[in-house]
Amino acid sequence: MEQVQNIVYLTGDTHGRFDRVIGFFVSKAVTTENTFIILGDAGLNYFGDGRDTLNKQVLFELSITFFCIHGNHEMRPGPELGYELRRYHGGQVWAQPEFPNIMFAVDGEVFDFCGHACLVIGGAYSVDKYYRLARGWHWWADEQPSPEIKAKVERVLSKRGWQVDIVLSHTCPLRYEPVEAFLPMVDQSTVDKSTEQWLDEIERHLHYERWYCGHYHIEKEIDKLRFLFNDYALLPHTLSVTEADARASR
Template sequence: MDEKWFLLGDIHGSAEPVMDFYLKNKERLNLDSSKNYMILLGDVGANFALTGQRDPIFKTEISKYPFTFICLRGNHEARVKMVMGKNPKGWEAITKYDGVIFVEKEFPNIEYLDDGPAVYNFNGYKTLSLPGAYSVDKWYRLARHWTWYEDEQLNEQEMELGRKLCKAKSPFDLVISHTCPFIYEPRDLFLAGLDQSTVDATMERYLGEIEFDLDYKRWAFGHFHADRLYPWNDGKQMLMLFNENVVDLDKFMNMTEKQSFDEIIA
């Protein structure tokens, strides 16, 4: 069966971006007769509330569409191992993509990557996964008793693991992260009125350290709620992605310096 691979940014617990893409492109891309994989770059929202019906309703809705969803952990969602601990019989760890993923038995087409740095093989592309980020609305959430996860960022041990993976497994075809290296922060998109001195940039500085001398070809991240293709840099390409446009993974991986963002959309 033909395989198709896609990238999409933060969908925040809404199946609508996936539904829209499917309905508009199912015939053109033959989505009903191919095996489709969609890598979601964090803040998926599948394990957001953990109580009540919000999460299972979303998982049921998104499972209606013919995709295997590969979920990178963002900041607005729980670590998958914490969720597994609440219902160990309902989950399983599976060896797949040359690594280990985690699957809830009730929703087998929603796959979760490791909570820390890990290496996978997606469609033949050697991929470094770097999850987590800081919630700039942390204090707003806490003041209103909204959901916030204290372990949203990588801890020191996980950061060190990421450094070791870079040394041992480099080069990489693709890096996926939720936030971005510090120098690529889109400061024009920062929230107006937010005192940036209160924002913890630990993850961005860490990713900047990783990116500085890492041998890679493509890097994709979400988090900032916009689409942006950064300037070509010695064969490397940085992509920021939100949820309005789905990117074709092969087009992204094989793009040239002269190509635009529109030319890598699925």
């Protein structure tokens, strides 16, 4: 039987826990598919020590490429962490030589997945920032898109006539914030929503078919935007994006 090639799956935050991902591979028999997108907070660059290496080793042993968006609970990949720039599906990614099937997308790059032009915009504000800092846990000041990243995204979109097929981001435009998923102990007046506000402006100007994001630990669809957490979406060659979503969730 001819093997299926270039099938792309997406899911939400994994936070270093990959049992469900491995289970999905087994249940769907997806070992011949080539890309699995994690929409931020993969949990592979959090500790900065051997615990991250162990998680990467687990994924390295799976015969699929992991394509990760930058979240807010992880360090940005770069040379200081042993990452090198590479090309993948038309855009730049960070990868470590010892784990070549684990890649982190460079923000503002446009990738060609199954004929879809996919723009990547990672990062978000951590509502648990001060909780983590008070306990000496990890937090990184560059968790949100920098002015340079925002300028790059806008420059790329301007050159494309403000048109892409799909947006892959960690957080969402402000007008789509799932208020029902807000943590009750967090005073929303203290939350920095500048990234969501900026994404709002991007979304209002942009012509697109579908937008996928994670971050909120919720599974929800509204207009053209879908929040992923423990569920999955599919980007095949022959079906529309909406039809693919329906098939992936079966």
